[in-house]
Amino acid sequence: MVDDKARGAEWDRTYLGTPPWDIGRPQPAFLAAADQLTGTVVEFGCGTGEQTLLAAQRGADAIGLDISSRAIASARAKVAAGRQTARFEVADILDAASLPDDLEGVADVVIDSGVFHMFDVRDRRRYAASAERVLTPDGRCLLLCARPDPARSWGPPGVSPAEVVASFGAGWRLLGVTDTAFETTSPRGSIPASMIVLGPAQRPPADEDPAKPARARAVRLNLSP
Numbered sequence: 001m002v003d004d005k006a007r008g009a010e011w012d013r014t015y016l017g018t019p020p021w022d023i024g025r026p027q028p029a030f031l032a033a034a035d036q037l038t039g040t041v042v043e044f045g046c047g048t049g050e051q052t053l054l055a056a057q058r059g060a061d062a063i064g065l066d067i068s069s070r071a072i073a074s075a076r077a078k079v080a081a082g083r084q085t086a087r088f089e090v091a092d093i094l095d096a097a098s099l100p101d102d103l104e105g106v107a108d109v110v111i112d113s114g115v116f117h118m119f120d121v122r123d124r125r126r127y128a129a130s131a132e133r134v135l136t137p138d139g140r141c142l143l144l145c146a147r148p149d150p151a152r153s154w155g156p157p158g159v160s161p162a163e164v165v166a167s168f169g170a171g172w173r174l175l176g177v178t179d180t181a182f183e184t185t186s187p188r189g190s191i192p193a194s195m196i197v198l199g200p201a202q203r204p205p206a207d208e209d210p211a212k213p214a215r216a217r218a219v220r221l222n223l224s225p
């Protein structure tokens, strides 16, 4: 089994140069969705921080999490250089319990640019559990995911909106899907993608503890053996 240190080291190696996903500016799909980056925004797998910094620029309290300490160092250097004020932390988004305690239940929005679509079914459910841990009961997820296309011969495997909702579980519903693209610095160009927006399936009933949203209980059930 690969532990998070080994995974972090693997991802660190990709940041020795400039990886093709690191375009040095926000993805156009997030610029188009920037009015949704409000309140407290937590980015999962933030890389060198462009989406987190966009959220900060739009007035959000923005926090970026990534398993690569090299990527986080680059993101923090952008803050130090005066780009925006944002917080960046090394963290494993597949291990909900290890996420910083002060992020529990605070995020209005979780954003993801090209991360969820990399994971297998088991890790997608772990990812959903991490989103559950940091989000408020009304919080949403904005996920920029490659579209599945058997004819595409490069780039990450795609994921459909239905697969995303299935990974998150019964407490969630699809709020929107926009066809877009994930830009890269590769000569092969951009990857057809979808901006997938998920939100709570329902508000918790009035007689239930609002600190424990129905959505969180549903995902915990999904994770049971």
Ligand SMILES: C[S@@+](CC[C@H](N)C(=O)[O-])C[C@H]1O[C@@H](n2cnc3c(N)ncnc32)[C@H](O)[C@@H]1O
Residues within 6 Å of the ligand: 007, 011, 012, 021, 022, 023, 044, 045, 046, 047, 048, 049, 065, 066, 067, 068, 071, 091, 092, 093, 094, 112, 113, 114, 115
């Ligand atoms: C394809 S890159 C996308 C980076 C960034 N979102 C962007 O658009 O530039 C995937 C990112 O996910 C991070 N990552 C992979 N597994 C992770 C994990 N378990 N926890 C946190 N970050 C992870 C990698 O270090 C890498 O920065």
